[in-house]
Amino acid sequence: MKTNEYLLEQMSWPVIKEKIEKGMDTVIICTASVEQHGYHLSELTDTVIGQATALRTAEKLGDALVAPVIRPGLSEHHIPMAGSITLRPEVYRGIIEDYVTSYKKHGFKKVIIFSSHGGNFAENEKIVKNLRQDHPEMQFSTGLSLMQLMALLGQFEKKYGLAEGSTGHGGAMETSVMLHVAPEQVDMEKATPGYIGKMTEEKLESLFENGIVGITEVGIIGDPREAKAEWGEYFLELFSDEIIKAAEKDFNNK
Known part of the structure; x- marks a missing residue:
């Protein structure tokens, strides 16, 4: 796939206008x-x-x-670890x-x-609700909810x-996708498991309120050691399919 066929930031304005x-x-x-994404993944994950x-x-x-992907996002729960950046909610919303x-x-x-980072989901839902009011002539979709994404992670684990609990932050799923699309940003020799367990709504709420260091010193939720590039291809297919399903539902329900 040629990325410049879809990436706005790589096109000239006449090409965008024509499309x-x-x-x-x-x-x-x-x-x-x-x-941060643990010891083995880049901060750009x-x-x-x-x-x-x-x-x-x-x-x-x-x-x-x-x-262009919006970065950084809302990452207060990762700030204790070097290099992590977080935006104020009002700045994030304004962007x-x-x-x-x-x-x-x-x-x-x-x-x-849609979000590729768990900390953005709740704010995105609020933002899209307001956007629908401010731009009634447009159609909006938030992609998946955080719990829907968690369900996909469960599907990945079963497959x-x-x-x-192996596929949370920096775990088997994200490591597999990075091995597939950006292997140069992965150091599997340093892959180290962190907290492994069921991520309930209560656990997620505690994570966002108290920070990731409260449950893992490594900065990982899950276990990245068994990750494989081909697993990453599978998850990209799964995630993109579900985003499309959610968008079609949102657009049809306008």
């Missing part, structure tokens, strides 16, 4: 993060995974283009709102806003016979 006029009126905005997912989604839709306002002026009519 919109020909019916590519959906823009995909991924909100990601710049934050969520951004890399988010862009790969957005590109896969755009290719399948056929009428969508991909906005998304300005993306939408800009793309609206260019002729985009549908917007898919590959992994222990429950």
Whole structure:
């Protein structure tokens, strides 16, 4: 797949204008993060995974283009670990709102806003609710909820016979996707398991309120040691398919 067929940031403005006029009126905005991912993954992990997912989604839709991934995101729970960056919620919200306002002026009519970082989900739902009110002539989708994404992680674990809780932050899933799309940003010799266990809504709430260091010194939720590149390909297919299903439902329910 040629990324410049879908990535807005790699196109000239006349090319973008022509694509919109020909019916590519959906823009995909991924909100990601710049934050720690344990000993073995780069701080760009969520951004890399988010862009790969957005590109896969755009290719399948056929009428969508991909906005520059928004980074950093809301990562207060990772701040104790060096290099992590977090935005103030109002700054984060303003960036998304300005993306939408800009793309609206260019002729985009549908917007898919999804997150590749768990800390953004709750705010994204609030933001999209407000966007629907501010831009009633446009259609919006938040992609998946955090719990829907967690269900996909459970599906991933069952498919590959992994222990429950192996695929959280920096675990088997993210490591597999990174091995597939950006292996140069993975050091498997340093892959170290962190907290492994069921991530209930209560556990997630505690994580976001108290920080990841409260449950793991490594900065990992899950176990990355068994990750494989081919597993990453599977998850990109699964994630992009579910984003499309969610978007179709949201757009049809307008």
